[in-house]
Amino acid sequence: MDLETIEREAVARLQSVGSLQELEQFRIEYLGKKGKVTSLLKDLKNIPPEERPVFGKRVNELKEKIERLFETKREELQKLAEREAQERLRVDVSIPGARRKVGHTHPISKVLEEIERIFVSMGFDVVEGPEIETTWHNFDALNTPEWHPARDEHDSFYITKDLLLRTHTSPVQIRTMLERKPPIAIISPGRVYRRDYDATHLPMFHQVEGLHVDRDLSVAHLKFTLEEFARRMFGEKTKIRLRPSFFPFTEPSFEVDVFLPSHGWLEILGAGMVDPNVFLNVGYDPEEWTGYAFGMGVERIAMIKYGITDIREFVRNDVRFLSSY
Numbered sequence: 001m002d003l004e005t006i007e008r009e010a011v012a013r014l015q016s017v018g019s020l021q022e023l024e025q026f027r028i029e030y031l032g033k034k035g036k037v038t039s040l041l042k043d044l045k046n047i048p049p050e051e052r053p054v055f056g057k058r059v060n061e062l063k064e065k066i067e068r069l070f071e072t073k074r075e076e077l078q079k080l081a082e083r084e085a086q087e088r089l090r091v092d093v094s095i096p097g098a099r100r101k102v103g104h105t106h107p108i109s110k111v112l113e114e115i116e117r118i119f120v121s122m123g124f125d126v127v128e129g130p131e132i133e134t135t136w137h138n139f140d141a142l143n144t145p146e147w148h149p150a151r152d153e154h155d156s157f158y159i160t161k162d163l164l165l166r167t168h169t170s171p172v173q174i175r176t177m178l179e180r181k182p183p184i185a186i187i188s189p190g191r192v193y194r195r196d197y198d199a200t201h202l203p204m205f206h207q208v209e210g211l212h213v214d215r216d217l218s219v220a221h222l223k224f225t226l227e228e229f230a231r232r233m234f235g236e237k238t239k240i241r242l243r244p245s246f247f248p249f250t251e252p253s254f255e256v257d258v259f260l261p262s263h264g265w266l267e268i269l270g271a272g273m274v275d276p277n278v279f280l281n282v283g284y285d286p287e288e289w290t291g292y293a294f295g296m297g298v299e300r301i302a303m304i305k306y307g308i309t310d311i312r313e314f315v316r317n318d319v320r321f322l323s324s325y
């Protein structure tokens with residue numbers, strides 16, 4: 001093929017090249033080792049010796065010309081590719097944003113807040129205690145003897161012989177009395193731990209402890225306070241009743257039930273008058289000071305209030321359940 005034809009062909013081909021891939025094809029076809037221009041030099045031996053310098057020179061000129069055209073095309077295509085890449089990265093600020101779903105308070109937190117609000121309005125302070133407790137705070141100081149079933153490893157989560165995950169919020173009574181001087185009126189919300197797991201028990205659940213220490217407190221004060229709480233929590237007409245019970249740290253002790261027309265009598269908490277031995281354990285004179293204490297299960301109250309039948313719903317993290325409260 002003669003030089004002019006190759007040149008014309010090459011220029012036309014290059015014009016139709018639309019991508020860097022096509023350009024590479026072109027390069028191989030014309031400028032590659034077996035390319036059309038390179039092959040021309042191989043024809044040199046078929047040309048009379050005296051014409052060879054002129055022909056050689058012309059082939060080289062052609063090669064340079066095609067290389068120049070190739071380079072120009074390459075730059076052009078590269079710029080185009082860069083512009084396209086930039087275009088893809090461009091942010092269209094006019095597109096409406098993706099709406100994010102906003103979560104809301106867990107039903108247990110909601111009930112906790114409500115319980116706190118009611119007691120704070122009656123003059124109780126809110127205090128907190130550690131979830132890892134000493135056996136002394138959790139049991140001994142609360143007049144709970146070594147042989148008590150709650151102290152059993154089968155019922156509680158021990159960390160060492162003397163440390164465990166608190167089984168109730170009552171140790172906060174001890175910590176508060178050691179820290180403050182009476183009169184004292186506190187509630188203490190928080191997590192507690194027991195080795196239980198079924199439709200009505202979780203190994204981790206919430207309690208709110210209450211403690212009121214002053215002179216001349218009686219069961220009447222205890223009853224009034226809890227009745228007031230029940231009315232505000234479950235409605236004006238709610239009645240409560242006290243049934244005799246036993247706790248090592250209160251004497252007398254009661255189980256407290258609320259009456260809801262829809263459910264009948266339901267047990268919601270344990271309570272009693274602070275046992276004189278507990279006062280002695282924190283250095284209070286039981287002749288001078290009196291007190292009442294109570295402890296309620298928050299999950300239980302939430303279940304009653306919202307009609308939930310399986311306590312495990314609270315920890316399943318199913319948004320359909322959570323968003324209906």
Ligand code: PHE
Pocket residue numbers: 167168169170210247250270271272293294295296
């Ligand atoms: N701590 C008791 C429990 O976990 C409840 C309670 C608290 C009872 C205070 C009496 C006084 O069952």
